Amino acid sequence: MGTNIKNLALALPSAAVITKKIIVPAGQQESDLELQVETEANQYIPFALDEVNLDFQVIGPAPNSPDDVEVLIAASRKEKIEDRVAAAEAAGLKATVMDVESFATQTAFELIQRQLADHGKDQNIAIVDVGTTMMNLNVLRNGQSIYMREQPFGGNQLTQEIQRQFGMSPEEAEAAKRSGGLPDNYDSDVLAPFLDTLGLEVARALQFFFTSSQFNQVNQILLAGGCAAIPGIDEIVTRRTSVPTMVANPFANMALSSKIRPKLLSSDAPSLMVACGLAMRRFDA
Numbered sequence: 712m713g714t715n716i717k718n719l720a721l722a723l724p725s726a727a728v729i730t731k732k733i734i735v736p737a738g739q740q741e742s743d744l745e746l747q748v749e750t751e752a753n754q755y756i757p758f759a760l761d762e763v764n765l766d767f768q769v770i771g772p773a774p775n776s777p778d779d780v781e782v783l784i785a786a787s788r789k790e791k792i793e794d795r796v797a798a799a800e801a802a803g804l805k806a807t808v809m810d811v812e813s814f815a816t817q818t819a820f821e822l823i824q825r826q827l828a829d830h831g832k833d834q835n836i837a838i839v840d841v842g843t844t845m846m847n848l849n850v851l852r853n854g855q856s857i858y859m860r861e862q863p864f865g866g867n868q869l870t871q872e873i874q875r876q877f878g879m880s881p882e883e884a885e886a887a888k889r890s891g892g893l894p895d896n897y898d899s900d901v902l903a904p905f906l907d908t909l910g911l912e913v914a915r916a917l918q919f920f921f922t923s924s925q926f927n928q929v930n931q932i933l934l935a936g937g938c939a940a941i942p943g944i945d946e947i948v949t950r951r952t953s954v955p956t957m958v959a960n961p962f963a964n965m966a967l968s969s970k971i972r973p974k975l976l977s978s979d980a981p982s983l984m985v986a987c988g989l990a991m992r993r994f995d996a
Contacts, residue, residue, distance in 0.1 A: 713970070717803070717804055717805055718804070718805055718807045719799050719804040719805060719806050719807065719808075720806075720807065720808035720809075720810060720989035720990065720992050721795050721796075721799065721806050721808065721809055721810070721989070722809070722810040722811055722812040722814075722815045722985055722988075722989055723787055723791060723792070723795070723809065723810075723811055723812065724811075724812050724845075725811055725812055725813045725847065725859060725861065726861060727787055727788070727791045728785055728786065728787045728811045729755060729756055729784075729785070729786045729787070730783060730784065730785050730786075730811070731751075731752075731755045731783075731784045732770070732781055732782070732783050732784075733748070733751045733781075733782050733784060734773045734776065734779045734780070734781055734782075735747050735748075735751075735779060735780060735782055736778060736779055736780075737772070737778055737779055737780045744767075744769075744782070745767075748765070748767045748782065748784055749765070751784065752765055752784050752786060755784070756786050758788065762788060762789060763786045763787060763788055763789060764786065764787055764788075764789055764792050764809070765784070765785070765786045766784075766785050766786075767782050767783060767784045767785070768782065768783045768785075769781075769782050770782065770783055785811060792809055795809070796809075808989070808992050810988075810989055810992065812847075812985050813847065813849050813856065813859060814988070815984075815985045815986075815987075815988030815989045815992075816838055816840065816849060816935065816984045816985055816988055817838075817849070817851065817854070817856060817988065818987075818988035818989075818991050818992070819959075819961040819984045819985070819987040819988035819991065820836070820838060820851065820933070820959075820961075820984075820988075821854075821991075822961040822962075822963075822964070822965075822987070823933060823959055823960070823961055823963075824854075825964070826957075826963060826964075827931060831851075831853075831930075831931070832853065833852070833853065834852070834930035834931060835850055835851075835852050835857070835926055835928060835929045835930050835931075836850070836851045836852070836929075836930065836931050836932075836933060837849070837850050837851075837917065837920070837929045837931070837932045837933070837954070838850075838851065838933045838935060838959070838984075839913050839916070839932055839933070839934055839935065839936075839948075840935040840936040840984065841864070841865055841866065841909065841934070841935075841936040841937070841938035841939060842865050842866065842936045842937060842938075843865045843866050843867050843937065844863065844865040844867050845861055845862070845863060845864070845865055846861070846862050846863075846864045846865060846912055846913075846916065846936075847859070847860070847861050847936075848860045848861075848862075848913075848916040848917075848919075848920065850920055850924075850926075850929065857924065857926075858920050858923070858924055860916055860919055860920070862912065862915075862916060864908075864909070864912045865936075865938065866888075866936075866937050866938045868905065868908075869888060869901070869902070869905045869938075870884045870885050870888055871884075872901050872905060873887060873888060873893065873897070873901060876897075876900065876901055877893065877894060877897075902941070906941065906943070906944060906947045907947065907951075909938065909944070909947070909948070910947045910948050910950065910951030910952070911951060913932065913948050913951065913952055914951045914952045917929055917952060917954070929952075929954050930954070930955075931954065931955055931956075931957070932948060932949075932952065932954050932955070932956040932957070933956075933957060933958075933959045934948065934956060934957070934958050934959060934981060935959040935981045935982070935984040936981060936982060936984075937981075937982045939958050939959065939981035939982070940958075940978050940979070940981055940982065944958070945957055945958050958980075958981050959980065959981045959984055960977065960980040960981065961980065961983070961984060961987040961988075962976055962977075962980055962983075962987070963980075
């Protein structure tokens with residue numbers, strides 16, 4: 712990109728982070744709050760506290776108690792963080808923020824919210840991120856995450872099927888998947904069954920949400936991740952789930968630099984939800 716920016720915001724996958732909301736008395740000094748968070752964290756973290764990086768954020772007043780506040784605790788093994796910081800340093804960059812992928816996605820969602828009816832108010836919005844090997848479901852309601860689930864399914868399965876059907880190496884299959892040029896039967900024999908399975912996996916994930924929460928409805932699905940760039944995927948998911956589905960594009964209402972190719976950005980946009988959310992972080996916060 713030819714940028715000279717050296718500060719970097721990184722994110723850990725949700726599976727590498729333990730998060731917990733706790734209720735504590737309001738109006739505490741920062742040092743007292745830190746002590747209380749550490750005490751509470753001991754109950755939920757299955758490691759010694761000196762083996763983890765721990766942080767917390769006051770979310771706001773507790774829902775049912777005016778004298779208390781709700782605090783979000785996040786903790787991860789130090790080695791997970793140190794590995795990523797080392798990778799940044801090897802690239803000549805300085806990691807100044809370490810976030811969680813699901814939280815970064817939520818931050819980017821603020822930009823998409825404006826594209827929804829009534830800005831998504833009082834609606835259950837399911838963000839489905841289909842990556843290489845994992846599919847993440849994060850259901851938001853009024854900006855708060857009310858349900859998360861991760862299940863093993865991703866674009867790798869399509870790559871492997873291309874390898875098997877057409878006798879390609881993993882690299883060749885990945886390149887062909889992105890740039891096209893596959894035999895005529897690719898769409899019917901390989902892509903269509905994969906997309907149908909993807910639609911079923913999304914429907915299955917929503918079913919888990921309905922059975923483990925008080926909700927029985929999702930108002931909107933947002934597709935993110937590399938697989939969301941496949942043309943027609945939104946229609947297939949809509950058909951399988953009976954929920955209106957759109958492909959996430961947090962850049963839709965942004966002014967673009969002359970260095971950016973709009974068509975390329977548009978096709979990459981669903982893969983860049985986490986990156987966009989991280990870029991919205993303030994380095995001095």
